[in-house]
Amino acid sequence: xxxxxxxxxxxxxxxxxxxxxxxxxxxxxxxxxxxxxxxxxxxxxxxxxxxxxxxxxxxxxxxxxxxxxxxxxxxxxxxxxxxxxxxxxxxxxxxxxxxxxxxxxxxxxxxxxxxxxxxxxxxxxxxxxxxxxxxxxxxxxxxxxxxxxxxxxxxxxxxxxxxxxxxxxxxxxxxxxxxxxxxxxxxxxxxxx
DNA sequence: AGCACGATGCTCT
DNA sequence: GAGCATCGTGCTT
Numbered sequence: 001x002x003x004x005x006x007x008x009x010x011x012x013x014x015x016x017x018x019x020x021x022x023x024x025x026x027x028x029x030x031x032x033x034x035x036x037x038x039x040x041x042x043x044x045x046x047x048x049x050x051x052x053x054x055x056x057x058x059x060x061x062x063x064x065x066x067x068x069x070x071x072x073x074x075x076x077x078x079x080x081x082x083x084x085x086x087x088x089x090x091x092x093x094x095x096x097x098x099x100x101x102x103x104x105x106x107x108x109x110x111x112x113x114x115x116x117x118x119x120x121x122x123x124x125x126x127x128x129x130x131x132x133x134x135x136x137x138x139x140x141x142x143x144x145x146x147x148x149x150x151x152x153x154x155x156x157x158x159x160x161x162x163x164x165x166x167x168x169x170x171x172x173x174x175x176x177x178x179x180x181x182x183x184x185x186x187x188x189x190x191x192x193x
Numbered sequence: 194a195g196c197a198c199g200a201t202g203c204t205c206t
Numbered sequence: 207g208a209g210c211a212t213c214g215t216g217c218t219t
Binding site: 059060 | 200205
């Protein structure tokens with residue numbers, strides 16, 4: 001067990017988003033250890049980022065983002081979905097990395113049962129698979145006692161990483177809408193070539 | 194394989 | 207009252 005320390009999350013958000021690829025997201029649920037390797041992330045950086053939930057300043061919803069790094073920011077959206085972020089940078093600066101996809105590696109059968117077909121590619125799909133809801137908002141990702149944490153994984157080489165615009169920011173103005181702040185691991189089967 | 198759309202309810206103005 | 211950091215379905219190429 002090699003839990004990522006708070007200093008890791010205190011780094012610039014783009015660095016954290018890139019370095020989280022390949023890391024192991026672990027969830028202790030009903031005494032069972034569920035885990036997946038992170039394969040897609042997005043960075044949301046400060047009140048100046050018009051795609052960030054903190055664009056209009058601090059509210060009750062986004063308060064965790066203003067706190068110290070290494071905590072879980074879990075928000076509710078579209079009337080039915082929960083999404084998981086890791087808070088980054090110094091306390092007082094609202095920034096976080098949205099975890100958009102994982103590849104299940106532990107508790108695969110349980111994950112498959114919680115998610116039809118075991119599909120965990122999608123920010124609301126992985127939270128459903130791991131049983132993450134508003135209850136987990138504000139949990140310390142650096143403390144396994146919280147039941148939700150991230151461990152160091154296999155480093156992912158630059159050749160396997162793609163960057164692009166963040167997903168779903170339909171009404172966000174440029175340049176924020178198009179900044180390449182999304183990071184994803186190219187699937188093994190598509191690497192041939 | 195890709196696009197369009199409806200579901201559904203919390204959060205903030 | 208408007209606006210979502212989405213997902214599943216159903217229909218079109």
